[in-house]
Amino acid sequence: MSNIQQFQYDNKIVRAFGIASFVFGIVGMLVGLIMACQIVYPELNLGPWFTFGRLRPLHTNAVIFAFVGNGIFMGVYYSLQRLLKARMWSDKLSWIHFWGWQIVIALAAVTLPMGLTTSGEYSELIWPLDILITLVWVIFGINMFATILTRRESHLYVAIWFYIATWVTVAVLHIVRSMEVPVTLTQSYPVFSGVQEALVQWWYGHNAVAFFLTTPYLGMMYYFLPKAANRPVFSYKLSIIHFWALIFIYIWAGPHHLLYSTLPDWVQSLGTVFSIMLIAPSWGGMLNGLLTLRGAWDRVANDPVLKFMVVAVIAYGMATFEGPMLSIKSVNAISHFTDWTIAHVHVGALGWNGFLTFGTMYWLWPRMYRTKLYSTQLANVHFWTGTLGIIFYAIPLYWAGWTQALMWKEFTPVGTLAWGNFLDTVTQIMPMYTMRIVGGTLFFVGVLIGVYNLYKTGTQGTFLSNESAEAPARERLAPVVKGEHWHRWIEGRPMQMLLWSTILIAIGGIVQIVPMVFVDSQVPKISTVKPYTPLELTGRDLYIREGCVGCHSQMIRPFRDETERYGEYSKSGEYIYDRPFLWGSKRTGPDLWREGGKYPDSWHYNHMMDPTTMSPGSIMPAYPHLLEDKIDYSDLAAKITVLRKLGTPYPKDFEKYAVSNAEEQANKIAQNLASQGVKDQNIQDKEIVAIIAYLQRLGTDIKILPKQ
Amino acid sequence: MKIMVLLILISLLLAAGFLLAYLRAARDGQFDDDYTPAVRMLFDEPIPAKKEKNIAENQQDEDLKPSL
Numbered sequence: 001m002s003n004i005q006q007f008q009y010d011n012k013i014v015r016a017f018g019i020a021s022f023v024f025g026i027v028g029m030l031v032g033l034i035m036a037c038q039i040v041y042p043e044l045n046l047g048p049w050f051t052f053g054r055l056r057p058l059h060t061n062a063v064i065f066a067f068v069g070n071g072i073f074m075g076v077y078y079s080l081q082r083l084l085k086a087r088m089w090s091d092k093l094s095w096i097h098f099w100g101w102q103i104v105i106a107l108a109a110v111t112l113p114m115g116l117t118t119s120g121e122y123s124e125l126i127w128p129l130d131i132l133i134t135l136v137w138v139i140f141g142i143n144m145f146a147t148i149l150t151r152r153e154s155h156l157y158v159a160i161w162f163y164i165a166t167w168v169t170v171a172v173l174h175i176v177r178s179m180e181v182p183v184t185l186t187q188s189y190p191v192f193s194g195v196q197e198a199l200v201q202w203w204y205g206h207n208a209v210a211f212f213l214t215t216p217y218l219g220m221m222y223y224f225l226p227k228a229a230n231r232p233v234f235s236y237k238l239s240i241i242h243f244w245a246l247i248f249i250y251i252w253a254g255p256h257h258l259l260y261s262t263l264p265d266w267v268q269s270l271g272t273v274f275s276i277m278l279i280a281p282s283w284g285g286m287l288n289g290l291l292t293l294r295g296a297w298d299r300v301a302n303d304p305v306l307k308f309m310v311v312a313v314i315a316y317g318m319a320t321f322e323g324p325m326l327s328i329k330s331v332n333a334i335s336h337f338t339d340w341t342i343a344h345v346h347v348g349a350l351g352w353n354g355f356l357t358f359g360t361m362y363w364l365w366p367r368m369y370r371t372k373l374y375s376t377q378l379a380n381v382h383f384w385t386g387t388l389g390i391i392f393y394a395i396p397l398y399w400a401g402w403t404q405a406l407m408w409k410e411f412t413p414v415g416t417l418a419w420g421n422f423l424d425t426v427t428q429i430m431p432m433y434t435m436r437i438v439g440g441t442l443f444f445v446g447v448l449i450g451v452y453n454l455y456k457t458g459t460q461g462t463f464l465s466n467e468s469a470e471a472p473a474r475e476r477l478a479p480v481v482k483g484e485h486w487h488r489w490i491e492g493r494p495m496q497m498l499l500w501s502t503i504l505i506a507i508g509g510i511v512q513i514v515p516m517v518f519v520d521s522q523v524p525k526i527s528t529v530k531p532y533t534p535l536e537l538t539g540r541d542l543y544i545r546e547g548c549v550g551c552h553s554q555m556i557r558p559f560r561d562e563t564e565r566y567g568e569y570s571k572s573g574e575y576i577y578d579r580p581f582l583w584g585s586k587r588t589g590p591d592l593w594r595e596g597g598k599y600p601d602s603w604h605y606n607h608m609m610d611p612t613t614m615s616p617g618s619i620m621p622a623y624p625h626l627l628e629d630k631i632d633y634s635d636l637a638a639k640i641t642v643l644r645k646l647g648t649p650y651p652k653d654f655e656k657y658a659v660s661n662a663e664e665q666a667n668k669i670a671q672n673l674a675s676q677g678v679k680d681q682n683i684q685d686k687e688i689v690a691i692i693a694y695l696q697r698l699g700t701d702i703k704i705l706p707k708q
Numbered sequence: 709m710k711i712m713v714l715l716i717l718i719s720l721l722l723a724a725g726f727l728l729a730y731l732r733a734a735r736d737g738q739f740d741d742d743y744t745p746a747v748r749m750l751f752d753e754p755i756p757a758k759k760e761k762n763i764a765e766n767q768q769d770e771d772l773k774p775s776l
Contacts, residue, residue: 006763082752155745156738165726172722176715196711203715223749232746239746240739247726251719267712468755468763498729 003473005152007087008466011368013094014078015463018361020102021070022451025357027109028062029447031055033440038621039433039588042611045621049113052621053547057124058112063349064122066105068213071357073101073140075220076163078364080147083157083223085471089146093139100136104129115545116186119580120201122208123177127188130178137174141167145499152471158239162219165247168502169211177204183642184635187541191646194575195262198583199255206254213348214316215246217356221289221313224360228305234291238284245281249274256327259336260557261583262572268329275327282320289313304379308359311387315351319344334409337553337587339429340401343394350390350443358382358450365454371461374453382450389443396435404429409561417564422590423615526573529701531648532694534636534662539694541639542687543582546623553584554593554698567594567699574702577648589620596700601669602676604692626688627680631666633659665693 038044038052045051077094081087088094108125111117117124125133144167148160177200180188190197226233233239255263255271290313293300300306322344326335335341366373373379407425410418419425532540543549556562558569570593575581599607603614608626611618637655644650654661663684669692670684683689733739755763 006766008763008767083749155741156733157745157749164729168725169722172718176718192711199711199715203719226746226750230750232750236746237742240742244726244730248723251722264712466764466767468760468767469752470755470763498725502725 004470005473006468006470007085008468009081010077010088010091010094010465011463011467012465013088013091013098014074014364015368016098017070017074017077018364020098021067021074021357022361022447022454024062024066024070024105025354026444026447026451028059028067029440029444031059031062033437033444035059036433036437036440039619040430040437042619042621047621047623048115048546048625051546051623053550054113054115054117056547056550057117057121058109060122061108061112061124062105064208064212065108068217068349068353068357069101069105071353071360072166072212072216072220073097074364075224075360076144076216079159079220079223080144080163082469083153083160084147084151085153085469086147086151089143089150093143097136097140097143100132100139104132104136107132111186115547117544117547118180118188118190119544119547119549119582120177120190120197121205121585123174123201123204126186127178127180127182128185130174130180133174134171134178137167137171141171141499152474154474157223158233158236158243159219159223161240161243162215162222164498165243166211166216166219168498169207169215169247169251171502173204173207173211176200181642181646183638187635187639189579189639189642189646192579193646194578194581195572197579197581198258198261198575199263199267201581202257203254206257207251209348210250210253213353214250217353218242218246218285220356220360221285221309221316224356224363225289225292225309225313228303228309228359228363229293229296229299231292231296234288234294238288242281242285242288246278246285249277249281253278253327256332257585258583259327259329259332260559261555262570262575272327272329276324279321279324283317286313286317286320289316304373304376304383305359305363307380307383308355308362308386311383312352312355312359315347315355315390319348319352322347333557333559334405335401336557337585338401338405339397339432339586340405341586343397343401346397347390347394350386350393354443354447355386358386358447361450361454365457366461369458369461369463371457374456374460378449378453382446382453385442385446385449389439389441389446392439392442393436394439396432396439400429400432400436403432408565409559411561417561420565422565423617426588426619427617524571524573525576526571526702529574529576531577531643531650532697533665534640534658535665535690535693536697537639537643537694538631538633538636538662539687539690539692540582542626542691543694544580548592549582549584551584551586551588551620553587553591555583556591556593562591566591568702570699571702574699577643579643579646579648592695592698594699596696596698597703600676601672601692601696602678604695605673605678605688608688608691626691627683627686629687630685631662631687631690633662636662662690666690669693 034044034050035052035055038055048054077088104125107129111126111129112124116126118126123130144163148156148164179191181191182188190200192200222233222239252274253271255267256275257271259268259272261268290310293306293310296306300310325331326341326344335344362373362379404425407419407428412418554570556566556569563569605627607614608623610622610624611620636658640650640655640658644654666684666689669689673680673683673689673692680686
């Protein structure tokens with residue numbers, strides 16, 4: 001046995017990602033908790049930086065990309081090395097990956113509260129950060145694939161397949177979603193508009209859930225659960241089927257986020273069908289995880305690691321059953337835009353991702369520090385507060401979602417809306433929102449206990465930076481000989497082939513998209529729908545900055561209650577100049593698509609200054625800074641130029657007089673406000689005027705009927 | 709709605725890539741053994757303390773990074 005090789009596993013990088021995961025986990029969950037409080041106590045909206053609208057993307061990004069993201073890398077760097085019997089290929093790349101990712105997170109934490117956002121859910125970061133993410137992801141990929149290529153173990157354990165699929169698919173998704181044309185260093189407009197961008201967004205958004213929150217964690221489940229239970233996975237064959245079935249089905253399910261929208265029906269149905277098919281592989285995997293513990297359930301009662309993992313797998317099962325159900329149109333008609341969705345995603349994030357992360361950490365820390373867990377009792381306390389936290393979070397929100405949806409849809413016997421005032425449906429569910437704070441607090445306290453426990457575990461042990469190991473060199477199945485057929489050479493390099501084909505896919509995608517931008521889109525056009533005026537465009541960008549889309553949708557579904565409440569249902573042709581689209585996915589406040597002309601300008605002025613003056617009991621944040629800050633026209637010309645390049649039919653040289661055009665419209669609104677009793681001398685220069693211009697324009701284009 | 713053609717194309721290409729990877733892996737015998745990998749992953753034999761020291765020293769001397 002002379003070919004035995006000796007080497008060391010890198011534990012330091014695993015610990016670094018682990019620490020980053022729980023540090024950012026605490027930050028992300030704390031922001032979530034603050035937002036939960038803001039809904040009940042709107043005065044906690046400390047504008048302009050810390051309003052609900054600006055914090056929402058900070059919360060989602062911190063939890064998804066910082067907490068779960070670092071958790072993924074922790075799990076991958078630990079398990080990959082051991083499964084391949086090899087150290088990570090390059091320590092240098094490992095650390096560039098680590099610090100690069102933390103820099104992205106830090107910049108996101110600064111830019112999002114500043115209101116620098118693209119507004120696409122989970123793709124909010126501005127374009128320079130998109131590029132940075134791409135670079136870091138490529139470095140991670142090089143390091144991972146090089147380690148796979150230089151491995152000592154021929155067989156790729158199923159977890160590695162999950163990691164490979166994660167890398168490849170996230171790369172493609174991120175690139176396609178980030179196709180945008182920069183206006184300034186901090187702003188860009190997406191290449192697609194309206195319904196087309198909505199489809200790209202949810203193709204991306206759904207698969208971000210699939211390939212960032214699910215597949216890497218499934219890989220981790222298949223490694224850490226058997227390890228913690230010290231028994232092989234129930235069926236290795238089933239795990240392989242789970243993997244291949246899942247990745248072939250997942251990519252098609254995205255349109256279920258756009259049911260009853262203006263997306264063509266057949267695409268909606270496609271999304272529904274594939275979503276329902278997903279139950280099979282998801283539950284196959286869930287059962288595979290649970291059955292791994294057959295005959296060992298007595299140990300689950302005593303081992304906190306297994307407890308966390310069992311609840312995580314059950315949460316995965318619940319979320320993957322609920323997801324397909326929510327994709328059925330008749331269920332979605334009730335659930336969409338309500339807190340049901342929020343409850344659903346938190347079962348996934350807190351239960352599946354959160355608990356699997358904590359279980360893995362409780363298993364990893366004693367091993368890397370060569371000691372025992374500091375306190376099993378504290379870990380049990382963490383487990384129970386966390387579990388209760390999930391229950392107290394999810395159940396009130398399920399209740400809130402149902403209650404509100406049914407109130408929205410309720411008619412009186414004479415055929416009018418039973419709850420015509422939207423606010424009544426909000427005040428009805430305030431007790432549930434208060435309960436949600438209790439649930440969130442419990443979960444958060446559990447995490448703090450967990451961090452303390454891991455910290456104490458670290459201090460009582462000695463960290464093993466490099467873990468020695470030995471294994472025989474890998475025997476190549478088919479040695480490459482010179483002079484072979486070229487195809488044989490490619491076949492000997494599956495990883496390179498995968499990498500190159502990914503790059504090719506991406507290039508192919510870009511080549512196809514660019515010409516398409518200049519071709520008329522096939523969205524049916526409506527002759528009265530016109531581009532936004534410069535002032536409206538400015539107001540729209542302010543609407544994006546403030547994150548209004550987090551609570552207000554702009555998509556009226558073709559239901560009797562919605563047309564009764566908001567007006568004519570939305571048509572796809574109305575959105576062709578919307579860059580980005582702002583349909584939203586949650587109605588904490590009413591839909592705004594037909595807001596134009598509903599109220600006088602002064603109503604909006606007073607409402608922004610203090611929403612409770614116009615709607616007593618409103619939980620919307622106040623926006624006094626919009627009444628004080630001057631409109632910044634410096635980028636307006638550039639915006640017009642970029643939008644024209646993308647296909648918005650602004651006249652030639654329009655950018656030259658865009659500012660004067662905007663000022664003219666601002667003066668008109670200022671006069672309106674003055675005549676309606678608003679006493680403010682320089683109001684025409686203030687941001688509020690641009691916001692009013694935009695809100696008064698919303699959805700008004702098709703009210704002007706074309707001459708027959 | 710050309711975007712749908714594009715997204716379907718990208719999704720199909722992605723699926724085709726995975727299919728190729730699957731076919732190759734299957735032909736290479738990656739899935740021939742559907743039992744022992746699940747058991748083998750459980751064994752990370754601990755290395756005796758004396759030997760571990762030797763390995764740690766060797767690792768500092770030379771760069772054992774395998775070439776691609």
